[in-house]
Amino acid sequence: MDQQAHEHHEHHIFEPSEPTHHAEHIVSPRVYLVVGTTLLILTGTTAAVSYVDLGTFNAVVALAIACIKMTLVILFFMHVKYxxxxxxxxxxxxxxxxxxxxxxxxxxxxxxxxxxx
Amino acid sequence: MDSHTLAAQTAETGHIEHGADHPPFLRHHFENVPQQREAATFGMWLFLLTEIMFFGGLFCSYLIFRNWYYPAFVAGSHTLHIWAGTLNTTLLIVSSFTMAMGVHAAETRMRKALMGWIIATLILGCGFLCVKAYEWHDEWVEHHVPGLNFSPEGFLHGTKDYPDDKLPLDMAEKTQVYFSLYFAMTGMHALHMVIGVSLLTILLIQVYGGKYVNGHVAPIENFGLYWHFVDIVWIFLFPLLYLISRHQ
Incomplete structure (x- = not known):
């Protein structure tokens, strides 16, 4: 009874805005595996592309791949998406x-x- | 206690005395475990933002000096081993994967799996440091360490792989700027790795003793955030130091 009353009260206060405690989402190992594999493929790609002479675009491609890798790590490994x-x-x-x-x-x-x- | 009294007490103290209902790791000033975990994540991210600014400053000076002493930076970059950089990137990415799996094991309260993933992460992290130590040793042997045993000799006459790397003496001296930033950036990164490996060893001992598989995920999760951040720093160091100057 006490617990129920507590929850009701809290709901009343926080309902219109973002809840103070976020429902935790357990990310599945399959997601980690897919993201990890993608990161390894991108590492191979960026190393391979560095052997091709693209002039200025060597730097552009390498940094673009690094940005994609960073985004994947932040969103999935660091759970920011969830x-x-x-x-x-x-x-x-x-x-x-x-x-x-x-x-x-x-x-x-x-x-x-x-x-x- | 009726609901009015309870509401008044909640408004006054911010939480209700549950007594024995508290998990032992729930701090007094949090209402419940998810709120405590959310606050810990928030605090960890604030710390990581200061780290972004710190490494960001190093990256910024690298970009400026690379424009400034471009031929020296290209020649300096040519002396690094791409295979070592690629191997280290692979080791770190796999270690980020094992650490993410460790967080999953903590969330699903599997002690043995958590210990296994932590040990895997430790081994991969130490592997990274070994490759890095090998590279640094190589640079020492080649007289590429500014302030300690630097010699511009290797940049005056071209090298086996890059016969065109014949810099005038003043520009050859400026490869010291490249190597200073190289050692500052990889050194600070390696320091973060050493700190990470040390913290992870402590966490491993604590998990062995039964901690963090009882719903108290925040320390494991926050360490994971730190480890992934260190991985991200390397994701940018790898192209900037090893890759982008290969054909210049």
Missing amino acids: SSKLTKLTVAAGFFTFLVLITMTMTDYISRAWGRW
């Missing part, structure tokens, strides 16, 4: 801040007199 909105927002805000810092720094350097330092 996490609460709070966790998702935290991760997104962190990466956004990081991109702002990198962009500002690069903007500064790229607009300087290259070649005359």
Whole structure:
């Protein structure tokens, strides 16, 4: 009875917004296996592509593959896909801040007199 | 206790005294285990964001200096072994997989499986460090360690694999910037690996003693987050240090 009353009360308070405790989702081993295999294939791909001369695009392809791998690790191994909105927002805000810092720094350097330092 | 009294007490203290209903690992200031776990995940991610900024600064300076001393960075990158980088990336990705499986074993409360996955992760992590140590030794032998035994000699006349790597002396000296960043980045990454292996050893002993398979998943899960983060750092170090300069 006490427990029921407690739950009812809590529901009343938190219902309109995000619940304070997120229902935990146990990710299945099959997902881990598929993601792990994909990561290994991408590693093989990026190593193989580095042997082909693509000029500037060697760097573009290698970094694009690295970004895909990072996204897979974050979403599945680190459970962000299954996490609460709070966790998702935290991760997104962190990466956004990081991109702002990198962009500002690069903007500064790229607009300087290259070649005359 | 009627529901009004209970509601008042909940509003005042933030939780209800369950007495013996508490699992022993549930801290006093949390209502229940999922809330405690959510708070732990949130805190861990905040820590990881500071780590992103830390490694991000290193990556940023790498990109700037690579533009700055481009021929030196290309020549420096040519001295690394791609097979070692690929092998290490593979070891780390497999270790991330075994760690994810470890978290799964903790969630499904399987002690032996959890210990097995932790041991597998430990072995793969140590394997990574061994390959890294081999590479560092190689760089020491080649006189590529700035400040300790650096010599620009190897970059003046071309190498067996890259006969065109004939840098003028001032640019050959600048390969020290490449190797400084190389050792700073792989060194900080390896330090994180050593810390990870140490923490994992402690967790293994605790799991052996029966912890973390009773619903108290947060420590295992948070260690998993740390381990995957270290994996992500390497996912970017690998192309930047080993791959992108191969044909330049």
